[in-house]
Amino acid sequence: MNRRTFVAGAAGALGAGVLKGVTGVTPSLAQEAEIPVPPDPTRVQGPPASLVGSRSPFEQPVRLLHPRLTSSRTPLQDLLGTVTPSDLHFERHHGGVPLIDPDRYSLLIHGMVERPMVFTLEELKRFPSVSEIRFMECAGNFPRNAGEETTPQQICGLTSQSEWTGVPLATLFREVGVLPEATWFLAEGQDAAVMTRSIPVEKAWDDALIAYGQNGEALRPENGYPARLFLPGWEGNASVKWLRRIELSDGPFMTREETSRYTDPLTGGKARQFSFVMDARSIITHPCHPGRVTPGWMEVRGIAWSGRGRIRSAELSFDEGATWHRADLQEPILPKAHVRFRYMWRWDGEEATILSRTTDETGYVQPTQRELVQARGVGTSYHLNPITGWRIRPDGTVVYRTEVWG
Structure with a gap:
């Protein structure tokens, strides 16, 4: 197999991966992209070493783009472990x-x-650094009001997990001598929107980070390169990039981003402002749409997280609550971090519903x-963390358990 054939096959695989991420279709990469696979890899010389590693052409998870290209979602259903690859x-x-x-x-x-x-x-890099997942x-x-053909990526793909590296903001505040009277600080970005948020000073003294590293390398540009504010457990927009x-x-x-945006209207003409902490939440990532299952034993698995600290338990219901x-929690169970849960369940082939919930x-x-x-x-549009789940039809197809909002 020469380099041109291999690259062409990998490019075709990427196209198939994009199709999978956007439409939920999972084609056979070997068939759809015609990736040349030797019948006996021990008899074919493999590619040489490379400057930068890449995924197998058979593994091409992709983010799901918003139509206006203002966001992209992590393919939660395609990931293993709890750390999200930086490019996803x-x-x-x-x-x-x-x-920059x-x-x-x-x-x-x-x-x-x-x-x-x-x-x-x-x-910034001369100060003692910390790394936290x-x-x-x-x-x-x-x-x-999402429909049945909804995936975990579409339900809550705007959450990810990384090992963040940087200098504690408290270290810098001690360096500049923050006055006792200071109770808030403004964080301002240098993007075209000049994103700004007001943050209580107590968060800086607690666990705020000026991050410049992500998963062992520099931040990716879309995640704030060369440096960003990171506020563990709090809504993402406050972690100004x-x-x-x-x-x-x-x-x-x-600021604009805490008056016209990111404020929750409540009943009675009231509003909830500065609702920073992300509440406990869970999502089942297997089985899920667009998958199909067969009768018998299977491992139901997913992730749970809370901005308030560690996850204490994750539970599953097969009778609408x-x-x-x-469920079993997979170590390590870190504070303000995704944790994997799993539960062995035997499906009898009848229509079934699986729900998940978590307690922190x-x-x-x-x-x-x-x-x-x-x-x-x-x-309200923000901080929505309801219990969700999946319906398994008798033919084994899995669809999102729909629920009318209101």
């Missing part, structure tokens, strides 16, 4: 992805501080959609 981490931006020269990058910290300072990227999730990560300025103050700044069965270490239990609507009303 979800993305969301309001003004496109900026191109790391040699010209700088971060200004000023306002209610003793010593306003500017840090270059190299200066944490999830990130967009506040708008649930499609209301392409961070260029932090201003300390004694109150929130009431009348009874619940505790604070005792918070993932709500039903009805409980969520009763608490917040029908007008």
Whole structure:
């Protein structure tokens, strides 16, 4: 097999992978893309070493693009373990992805501080660094009134998990001498939207990070290269990417992104503002649409997470929530991180429904959609984390368990 034949086959496989990610169709890559496979690989010299590794042409998971190209969703149903490959981490931006020269990058910290300072990227890297495995999730990560042909990627693909590396923001705040009167800070990005959010200072002293690394390498451009704010467990938009300025103050700044956006309207003419923490949530990733199963034993598996801390339990129901069965959690169970759960279940070939819910270490239990609507009303678009599930038809096809919003 020569290089041209191999590359052509890999390109065809990528096209098939795109088809799978967008439409849910899973063609046989060897057949559809005509990937040349030697009958006996021990008798064919393989490709030489390469500068950058790549996936097998048989494995081509892809993100799902929003029609306006403002976001892309992680293929949760295609992943193994809990760490999302950097190139599959979800993305969301309001003004496109900026191109920033790391040699010209700088971060200004000023306002209610003793010593306003500017840090270059190299200066940030001189501080003691930390690395933490944490999830990130967009506040708008649930499609209301979704149809049966909906995948986990479409339900909540705006969550991903990485090992984030950087300098604790608390370290920088000590360096500049944040004044005791400062209770909020403004984080400002340098994208075309100039994304800005007000953040309580206490989050900086807790676990906020100025991240420049992701999964052992530099941040990807769509995830904030060369440096971003990362707020573990909080809604993704608050973790401002392409961070260029932090201003300390004694109150929130009431920016566009926390008044016209990312504020939840409630019943009675009220609204919920600065609802930062992402509540506990779970999703079954197998079985799921567009898969098909056969009668007998199978492993029901998925992921659970909470912005409040560790997951305490994940449960499954096969009778529309009348009874619940505790699933096994896969170690390690980290705080503010995705955790895998699994449960062995025997399907008898009759129509069935599988639901999942999770409880975190604070005792918070993932709500039903009805409980969520009763608490917040029908007008909210953010922080939606209802119990979801799948229906298995007698022919083995799996479809999303639909539920009318309201």
